Amino acid sequence: MKKRKVLIGLLAASAMLSIASCKTNDEPNDDPNQNQNENEKQTYTVTFNTNGGSAVSEQKIETGNKATKPSDPSKTDYKFIGWYTDEALTKEFSFDTAITSNITLYAKWEAVQLEVTYEINYVLNGHGEAIDKTTAASLPATLPTPTDENYDFLGWYTDEALKTPAVAGSALTGNITLYADWIRKGYERVSYNLLADDLTVGKPATETIVGNYTISGNTEVRSRSKNYTDSENP
Numbered sequence: 169m170k171k172r173k174v175l176i177g178l179l180a181a182s183a184m185l186s187i188a189s190c191k192t193n194d195e196p197n198d199d200p201n202q203n204q205n206e207n208e209k210q211t212y213t214v215t216f217n218t219n220g221g222s223a224v225s226e227q228k229i230e231t232g233n234k235a236t237k238p239s240d241p242s243k244t245d246y247k248f249i250g251w252y253t254d255e256a257l258t259k260e261f262s263f264d265t266a267i268t269s270n271i272t273l274y275a276k277w278e279a280v281q282l283e284v285t286y287e288i289n290y291v292l293n294g295h296g297e298a299i300d301k302t303t304a305a306s307l308p309a310t311l312p313t314p315t316d317e318n319y320d321f322l323g324w325y326t327d328e329a330l331k332t333p334a335v336a337g338s339a340l341t342g343n344i345t346l347y348a349d350w351i352r353k354g355y356e357r358v359s360y361n362l363l364a365d366d367l368t369v370g371k372p373a374t375e376t377i378v379g380n381y382t383i384s385g386n387t388e389v390r391s392r393s394k395n396y397t398d399s400e401n402p
Contacts, residue, residue: 215272216241221248224275229267237263246277287343291328295319295350306339311346319350 210231216224221241229235240248251261251273261273283305290299296314311324311334324334324346334346 212267213270218275221275232266245280249276249278286340289345291347293348309337311336322349
């Protein structure tokens with residue numbers, strides 16, 4: 169009889185402990201700090217290293233979310249290429265990537281090839297209307313063609329003596345002046361390598377016989393040579 173009472177007592181105590189345990193598990197958690205920790209998500213920092221460019225603000229991103237692509241930074245004489253995850257700039261970053269840790273992104277740049285320009289001046293040599301100077305890296309593909317009522321334009325030269333023709337489209341290495349060459353309308357230009365002391369350079373000549381050559385009166389004498397090269401008249 170005594171043993172039966174002890175057994176019943178043990179069973180009753182066990183039942184009470186089970187009920188208490190169930191009650192404890194079913195009761196709501198009233199600790200606000202614990203609830204806050206469970207609901208709060210981890211945040212990470214995305215830092216932007218612009219490598220000498222304009223500043224870009226860092227971003228705080230909740231774990232699993234994506235960073236927002238910022239406006240491209242700027243850097244004088246450079247073109248912005250993109251963001252990379254390594255300082256060596258070999259691994260490009262995708263803004264579709266979920267952020268799961270702090271990260272630093274590095275800006276990649278490409279140097280811009282600057283075009284150097286020079287002044288182009290035009291000297292009309294007394295004919296035609298003035299041409300404004302320009303700036304460019306090379307001579308124009310089509311050089312200007314001035315006009316004059318009494319003279320025909322023959323071309324541009326890079327020297328005052330009009331011996332070196334200007335080449336349209338040629339690259340420049342410095343400022344340049346072009347000189348216009350003209351001839352009076354109705355006249356032709358010929359070259360003679362003769363001893364012609366009686367001819368005046370730059371003026372029309374009357375018909376003149378020099379050696380075996382006849383120079384008509386409708387000729388503008390451009391130059392005279394002091395060297396006689398006609399093999400028949402040494």
